[in-house]
Amino acid sequence: MKDEFQKLHPSVQKWVYKQGWPDLREIQKKALDPILSGDRDVLISASTAAGKTEAFFLPACSKIADIQNGFGILYISPLKALINDQFRRLESLGEELKLSITPWHGDSSQGRKNSVKKNPSGILLITPESLESLLIREAGWLKSAFINIKYIAIDEFHAFIGTERGLHLLSLLNRIDHLLGKYESPIPRVALSATLGELETVPLALRANQKLHCEIITITKSSATMQVQVKGYINPSQNNSENLKNAGTQICQDIYKFCRGGSHLVFANSRQRTESIAASLSELCRQNRVPNEFFPHHGSLAKELREDLEHRLQKESLPTTAVCTMTLELGIDIGKVNSVIQVTSPHSVASLRQRMGRSGRRNEPAVLRMLIEEEELTKDSHIVDMLRLELIQSLAMIRLLISSKWFEPADTSQFHFSTLLHQILALIAQWGGVRADQIYTLLCKSGPFHKVSIDQFKLLLTSMGKNELITQLRSGELTLGIRGEQIVNHYSFYAVFKTPEEYRIISGLKTLGTLPVTTVILKDQYIIFAGKRWKVLDVEPEKKVIRVIAAKGGRPPSFGGDGLAVHDIVRKEMFDILKGNDYRITVGEHKVDFIDRTAKLLFDESISVFNDVNLANQSIIEIGNKVYIFTWLGDKITDTLKVIFIMNNFSVTSLYGIIEIEQIDKASVVSYLRSLLVYGIPKEEELATYIQDKEIEKFDEYLGEDLLNQGYGRRSFDSENTFSFINNLLNLQNELPPLS
Numbered sequence: 180m181k182d183e184f185q186k187l188h189p190s191v192q193k194w195v196y197k198q199g200w201p202d203l204r205e206i207q208k209k210a211l212d213p214i215l216s217g218d219r220d221v222l223i224s225a226s227t228a229a230g231k232t233e234a235f236f237l238p239a240c241s242k243i244a245d246i247q248n249g250f251g252i253l254y255i256s257p258l259k260a261l262i263n264d265q266f267r268r269l270e271s272l273g274e275e276l277k278l279s280i281t282p283w284h285g286d287s288s289q290g291r292k293n294s295v296k297k298n299p300s301g302i303l304l305i306t307p308e309s310l311e312s313l314l315i316r317e318a319g320w321l322k323s324a325f326i327n328i329k330y331i332a333i334d335e336f337h338a339f340i341g342t343e344r345g346l347h348l349l350s351l352l353n354r355i356d357h358l359l360g361k362y363e364s365p366i367p368r369v370a371l372s373a374t375l376g377e378l379e380t381v382p383l384a385l386r387a388n389q390k391l392h393c394e395i396i397t398i399t400k401s402s403a404t405m406q407v408q409v410k411g412y413i414n415p416s417q418n419n420s421e422n423l424k425n426a427g428t429q430i431c432q433d434i435y436k437f438c439r440g441g442s443h444l445v446f447a448n449s450r451q452r453t454e455s456i457a458a459s460l461s462e463l464c465r466q467n468r469v470p471n472e473f474f475p476h477h478g479s480l481a482k483e484l485r486e487d488l489e490h491r492l493q494k495e496s497l498p499t500t501a502v503c504t505m506t507l508e509l510g511i512d513i514g515k516v517n518s519v520i521q522v523t524s525p526h527s528v529a530s531l532r533q534r535m536g537r538s539g540r541r542n543e544p545a546v547l548r549m550l551i552e553e554e555e556l557t558k559d560s561h562i563v564d565m566l567r568l569e570l571i572q573s574l575a576m577i578r579l580l581i582s583s584k585w586f587e588p589a590d591t592s593q594f595h596f597s598t599l600l601h602q603i604l605a606l607i608a609q610w611g612g613v614r615a616d617q618i619y620t621l622l623c624k625s626g627p628f629h630k631v632s633i634d635q636f637k638l639l640l641t642s643m644g645k646n647e648l649i650t651q652l653r654s655g656e657l658t659l660g661i662r663g664e665q666i667v668n669h670y671s672f673y674a675v676f677k678t679p680e681e682y683r684i685i686s687g688l689k690t691l692g693t694l695p696v697t698t699v700i701l702k703d704q705y706i707i708f709a710g711k712r713w714k715v716l717d718v719e720p721e722k723k724v725i726r727v728i729a730a731k732g733g734r735p736p737s738f739g740g741d742g743l744a745v746h747d748i749v750r751k752e753m754f755d756i757l758k759g760n761d762y763r764i765t766v767g768e769h770k771v772d773f774i775d776r777t778a779k780l781l782f783d784e785s786i787s788v789f790n791d792v793n794l795a796n797q798s799i800i801e802i803g804n805k806v807y808i809f810t811w812l813g814d815k816i817t818d819t820l821k822v823i824f825i826m827n828n829f830s831v832t833s834l835y836g837i838i839e840i841e842q843i844d845k846a847s848v849v850s851y852l853r854s855l856l857v858y859g860i861p862k863e864e865e866l867a868t869y870i871q872d873k874e875i876e877k878f879d880e881y882l883g884e885d886l887l888n889q890g891y892g893r894r895s896f897d898s899e900n901t902f903s904f905i906n907n908l909l910n911l912q913n914e915l916p917p918l919s
């Protein structure tokens with residue numbers, strides 16, 4: 180052990196020796212001085228299993244080892260399961276230091292909570308929602324219990340940034356500094372994450388007012404190795420379906436072959452696909468007369484079933500494969516995992532990195548297999564299928580992850596009016612009564628909602644008053660109204676988030692299924708569902724129903740994923756791969772191939788179509804009575820353009836950044852695009868007025884139409900960059916027709 184080790188508390192040193200570590204890891208050495216100084220915020224970014232947790236807790240526990248009165252560390256996690264996991268990992272360290280470790284969340288026993296209320300000390304592990312409950316109901320106790328707190332640690336910080344829950348957390352931390360009288364000399368915050376894009380911008384997301392300097396700690400070099408393979412599958416057309424296995428069957432058989440006898444994670448992106456794959460794999464075990472080792476894991480399953488599977492993975496005593504959604508993406512310790520399998524392309528590079536990081540522990544390479552299904556081509560095939568864009572998106576994400584080491588930065592541009600409304604109610608509930616100017620100063624002017632203007636804040640208060648959420652006393656203070664008291668006193672109040680609404684898709688009198696609505700759905704647009712193309716007749720937000728009618732046309736393009744937006748950079752990388760006719764990864768002086776024979780066949784088909792249509796040099800093409808606009812940009816710009824077309828009675832759908840317009844010719848589309856350059860395009864707020872269901876966040880129903888349109892517009896559209904795209908599209912391709 181070197182000099183850095185001597186800076187730790189003797190009991191911490193003793194604990195490290197007991198672990199049998201020959202030395203501290205690089206990230207742990209680099210974090211020692213910044214954490215021990217206690218005078219700055221710290222951001223620790225390193226891959227899964229690089230030792231981030233210990234990088235914080237070893238020096239932080241050394242700092243608080245002698246504190247007798249009150250908590251020394253507040254650790255905040257996005258998941259109760261992560262808290263339970265962290266508690267298990269910290270128990271032995273706490274015993275060595277004689278430090279109490281207290282997990283505090285909805286499932287913690289009341290006896291444990293009562294005990295720690297009498298004698299708060301050591302480390303408190305908590306979720307934002309439980310912390311909110313304490314601030315509202317136990318502010319006096321919390322103030323005394325936190326009086327000596329030295330650090331606030333936030334685990335899996337990437338899961339918070341840019342989300343309503345992230346703004347909630349930052350507001351909570353702001354309120355704690357204020358409650359403790361430490362607003363000018365605040366408690367240092369330490370953020371831990373394996374997946375943070377644009378690191379230099381993250382400190383602003385950690386502390387908006389920058390009262391403390393933030394030091395960023397990363398690993399200079401990664402010695403981790405990885406093995407990656409993309410396997411392609413061709414789903415036979417109806418003409419061949421009797422003679423050939425469908426792609427889903429082939430994929431399940433391969434997963435069985437890859438995973439049987441080991442521990443693996445299979446990410447299937449949707450609950451429906453997760454259950455289907457798990458059931459097929461269980462059936463294969465039954466047919467082969469072996470014990471089942473394949474189990475589903477998703478948010479709709481009972482907690483006991485999820486925990487049983489997690490414990491089975493942790494024990495490593497039985498071969499176990501979890502077929503999961505995003506639920507096992509975060510850093511719950513599930514023991515050694517031999518490999519990760521991704522079925523269909525993930526929605527983001529950041530997500531892919533998180534998933535890949537779950538394998539490759541204990542000096543073994545990380546193993547990622549990506550299994551991509553495409554449709555067999557026929558004379559009626561859609562251009563999306565012909566271009567094999569599911570495969571191309573997967574290749575682009577792998578290249579960005581490995582070659583560019585890029586992943587998506589969080590979107591921190593949102594207003595999050597719903598979360599601000601929640602925090603206004605919480606602040607009033609905490610203090611009993613607060614003046615409007617005090618609320619604005621704490622939450623907006625010097626708090627995390629700094630993007631909200633005074634005029635927007637006034638609009639919000641007016642709407643809250645009309646809805647009886649708040650009322651004003653003669654003294655000028657705001658207090659809870661009748662409806663506000665009902666909301667705050669309900670057990671569900673402490674969480675600011677809600678899950679996406681499930682809409683029923685109905686054709687005539689028949690329900691086709693349900694769809695979580697996370698993207699723009701408009702009347703008269705076309706959607707793909709259950710393998711068919713449908714035209715939207717109406718959207719009924721109150722009933723959570725989308726009424727559709729079967730649409731004519733060729734075979735619809737395949738459509739997978741979870742509906743989350745794809746970033747501009749991913750689509751640009753897809754274009755670069757196709758234009759350059761090369762998906763390989765450069766390693767030193769060599770280019771590494773990582774796809775199988777079928778995937779290579781699919782890639783060659785994609786290149787052939789890309790070149791035949793001359794997509795390297797044109798982005799607007801006409802096929803039959805349809806026109807396609809290839810944006811090669813993310814979903815925000817694509818959705819903006821789609822809504823503009825639909826507002827003007829065009830029949831439109833979009834997939835993979837491609838706008839498809841029916842019953843029109845290219846000249847008419849170009850002429851319309853040119854008119855947009857002349858007359859301008861609607862602002863985001865105006866585009867939002869055309870969306871029937873804009874209530875995305877939990878308290879959106881109380882916002883009023885103006886704020887609802889402003890918030891939804893900022894979230895979903897990008898008028899300025901769409902205008903620039905149209906201008907570049909027409910100018911670069913000489914598409915401008917002469918003025919008449």
